[in-house]
Amino acid sequence: MQMLIVLFGLSILVFTMLKLMPGDPAVIMAGLGATPETIQSIREKLGLDRPIPEQYWRLISGLFNGQIKAITYHTSVWAIIFERLPATVELGVFALIIALLISIPAGLLSAVYKDTLLDYGVTTMALIGISVPVFWTALILMLVLGVVLRVLPVSGRGATIGPWSFLTLDGLRHLVIPSVALSSVLMAMNARLTRASMLEVLRQEYIKTARAKGVREGVVIIKHAFRNALAPVLTNVGLQISTIFAGAVLTETTTAWPGMGRLMVEAINRRDEAVVLGLTLFLAAVAQVSYLVVDLMYAWVDPRIAYD
Amino acid sequence: MEYLLSILLPSLGHMYRRLWTRAFCILGVVLAHGGILWLAIQKGRFALLAEKIPKRYAGGYWFSTLMLLGIFFLIWVFALVDLWRQGRRREEIRGQSYWSLVWRRFKRDPKGISGALIILFMLYLALFAPFFSRGDPIKMDLRNYLKPPSWEHPMGTDNFGRDILDRAIYGSRTALGIGAVATIINMLLGGFLGLVSGFYRGAADAIIMRFLEIINSIPFLLFAILAVSIFGSSIPILIIILGIFGLQPARIIRSEVLSVREEDYILAAKAIGAGQLRLIFRHVLPNAIASLLVTTTMSIGVNIIVIAGLSFLGLGIKPPTPDWGAMLRDAQEFFRTAWWMAIFPGIFIAVTVFGFNILGDSLRDVMDPRLK
Numbered sequence: 039m040q041m042l043i044v045l046f047g048l049s050i051l052v053f054t055m056l057k058l059m060p061g062d063p064a065v066i067m068a069g070l071g072a073t074p075e076t077i078q079s080i081r082e083k084l085g086l087d088r089p090i091p092e093q094y095w096r097l098i099s100g101l102f103n104g105q106i107k108a109i110t111y112h113t114s115v116w117a118i119i120f121e122r123l124p125a126t127v128e129l130g131v132f133a134l135i136i137a138l139l140i141s142i143p144a145g146l147l148s149a150v151y152k153d154t155l156l157d158y159g160v161t162t163m164a165l166i167g168i169s170v171p172v173f174w175t176a177l178i179l180m181l182v183l184g185v186v187l188r189v190l191p192v193s194g195r196g197a198t199i200g201p202w203s204f205l206t207l208d209g210l211r212h213l214v215i216p217s218v219a220l221s222s223v224l225m226a227m228n229a230r231l232t233r234a235s236m237l238e239v240l241r242q243e244y245i246k247t248a249r250a251k252g253v254r255e256g257v258v259i260i261k262h263a264f265r266n267a268l269a270p271v272l273t274n275v276g277l278q279i280s281t282i283f284a285g286a287v288l289t290e291t292t293t294a295w296p297g298m299g300r301l302m303v304e305a306i307n308r309r310d311e312a313v314v315l316g317l318t319l320f321l322a323a324v325a326q327v328s329y330l331v332v333d334l335m336y337a338w339v340d341p342r343i344a345y346d
Numbered sequence: 347m348e349y350l351l352s353i354l355l356p357s358l359g360h361m362y363r364r365l366w367t368r369a370f371c372i373l374g375v376v377l378a379h380g381g382i383l384w385l386a387i388q389k390g391r392f393a394l395l396a397e398k399i400p401k402r403y404a405g406g407y408w409f410s411t412l413m414l415l416g417i418f419f420l421i422w423v424f425a426l427v428d429l430w431r432q433g434r435r436r437e438e439i440r441g442q443s444y445w446s447l448v449w450r451r452f453k454r455d456p457k458g459i460s461g462a463l464i465i466l467f468m469l470y471l472a473l474f475a476p477f478f479s480r481g482d483p484i485k486m487d488l489r490n491y492l493k494p495p496s497w498e499h500p501m502g503t504d505n506f507g508r509d510i511l512d513r514a515i516y517g518s519r520t521a522l523g524i525g526a527v528a529t530i531i532n533m534l535l536g537g538f539l540g541l542v543s544g545f546y547r548g549a550a551d552a553i554i555m556r557f558l559e560i561i562n563s564i565p566f567l568l569f570a571i572l573a574v575s576i577f578g579s580s581i582p583i584l585i586i587i588l589g590i591f592g593l594q595p596a597r598i599i600r601s602e603v604l605s606v607r608e609e610d611y612i613l614a615a616k617a618i619g620a621g622q623l624r625l626i627f628r629h630v631l632p633n634a635i636a637s638l639l640v641t642t643t644m645s646i647g648v649n650i651i652v653i654a655g656l657s658f659l660g661l662g663i664k665p666p667t668p669d670w671g672a673m674l675r676d677a678q679e680f681f682r683t684a685w686w687m688a689i690f691p692g693i694f695i696a697v698t699v700f701g702f703n704i705l706g707d708s709l710r711d712v713m714d715p716r717l718k
Contacts, residue, residue: 040559043556044556044559044560044563045563047556047557047560048560048563048564051560052572055572055573055576056572056576058576058577165700165703165704165707166696166700168699168703169647169696169697169699169700169703170692170695170696170699171651171654171655171658171671171692171695171696171699173655173658173674174674174688174692174695174696177674177677177678177681177688177692178688178689178692180681181681181685181688181689185681185682185685186685280562280564280565280566281565283564283565283568284565284566284567284568287565287567287568287571287659288567288655288658288659291658291659292658292678302568302571303571303659306571306572306575307575314572318564318568318572321564321568322563322564325563325564326563
């Protein structure tokens with residue numbers, strides 16, 4: 039219910055903002071040197087001459103039944119979004135996997151060896167990670183790996199455009215730079231989170247108990263502490279969907295990755311309201327669902343929390 | 347006697363009293379500012395009088411000079427006041443208030459100090475940009491097209507022959523200026539909304555919270571992209587957009603209000619007739635100020651990254667105004683040949699944001715009330 043309120047509010051907000059946007063989409067579509075009659079007919083075809091609430095209704099209902107056409111792409115909005123979706127999912131998932139594989143052990147070690155050189159190293163790296171903009175990381179990786187060392191392709195997604203292009207060597211090679219760049223921020227965030235959560239757990243009484251009864255230190259850390267510390271980190275991944283997408287907008291633009299982030303920038307530049315609204319709502323819906331999953335996961339991971 | 351000496355040159359008075367550490371600290375600060383003043387005079391003599399500085403920068407030059415003189419005056423006053431206080435406070439017991447504890451802990455934290463120094467450095471770069479830069483950051487000079495780093499251009503030149511170092515120095519103005527002002531708006535607006543929704547609950551709370559949820563439902567950067575592409579991207583509009591959409595403080599204040607309002611001392615304050623304003627300023631804000639300070643510091647960093655991101659996408663600061671993000675956008679086109687264009691502006695962004703992040707991190711550590 040709350041989810042629907044949020045999505046409805048968001049759609050109103052974005053629609054209002056789009057209506058305030060200067061530049062008539064009909065004029066842009068008609069191109070240079072179009073007669074006023076052509077512009078008028080396009081305007082009628084798009085329904086831009088109707089009253090504002092009706093336009094909103096047409097846009098929203100059109101989004102749901104798939105009738106609405108993207109203004110400048112000549113197919114339906116969903117077709118474009120789903121065409122671009124696999125690329126972004128691939129990028130996001132790979133970035134997340136890289137980030138988790140590195141950040142969780144790093145955060146764990148840094149908490150266990152608190153106040154040692156290792157800890158300072160990890161925390162400093164994590165602070166640098168959240169300070170460096172992703173598009174700069176991407177540029178630097180392109181420069182070092184693509185131009186100086188010439189080991190990886192600089193940009194694009196390779197020849198195989200399809201949902202499974204990362205299975206080919208070429209697709210995988212193209213994936214490295216954008217996903218590593220995108221993962222840098224996630225890595226830093228998750229390492230900090232793991233460290234904080236691990237330190238919190240290590241302060242608990244039951245850790246003291248376990249040590250007191252003579253459980254080996256390795257077992258205490260892995261079985262008693264780490265398992266409990268991992269829960270908040272994993273559930274937080276759901277909340278990072280927004281961060282991933284915002285990062286994807288920038289990395290995709292930098293590395294010419296044909297995903298939704300680039301689509302968003304393109305659509306805004308072309309004043310394509312339908313695509314912008316559709317993308318925004320789609321993204322918000324994904325984020326809301328992931329928040330819901332996070333809420334449910336809390337109860338699943340931590341049985342002390344119960345939902346009625 | 348020592349006051350007279352201190353009026354002549356701050357730190358001489360401290361030396362007379364054998365307060366060596368303080369004397370050398372003050373002397374160091376005075377000398378550093380003297381160095382900047384020397385640069386300013388050099389600049390002024392050679393450039394301004396010879397009308398090498400275009401009219402549009404002359405105002406900026408005088409503004410920076412005034413700021414510099416103002417800072418000199420502040421140092422001078424501080425030295426005198428400090429001398430007087432050192433004379434009085436010998437036998438006094440050192441303060442034990444929360445803030446004096448925080449300050450003492452902060453002084454011992456290398457992370458916080460280095461963060462503060464980085465920010466101070468960038469701030470001075472921004473304030474005194476006309477003295478540090480050697481040329482015009484906007485005027486094109488195609489004879490210097492894409493020159494690699496050399497003695498003359500330590501960071502190379504860009505595709506219009508402009509010196510990257512000069513542009514990066516001026517770029518700190520847009521980054522820090524917009525970042526700071528937007529964050530202040532975040533604090534004021536967010537703080538106000540948080541107070542309202544925490545105090546009055548009910549409908550106001552519900553509306554504000556739903557609004558925040560809507561804003562948080564898609565990434566901040568997307569809203570900023572949308573808003574900028576609609577309202578254009580002049581600097582005031584950027585500030586307003588960043589100011590409105592980064593409302594994290596609202597949640598902090600609200601949760602603080604909610605946790606405080608059930609306390610007995612609030613009931614007692616109400617019983618003796620304390621008004622709303624008194625409740626807010628005496629009881630709620632002091633409790634929230636620690637977490638607010640941390641958020642402020644961190645969100646200046648976030649805002650700087652978002653501005654850079656917007657400019658990088660071509661939606662933020664428009665060329666030819668020097669800006670780090672916009673410089674990286676230009677670099678994209680030439681990065682196969684001109685690596686220096688891509689490297690240096692990014693270092694400026696990263697170092698500045700890093701400064702704000704370590705300062706925020708250290709503030710969170712030192713202000714943690716559990717460590718009392």
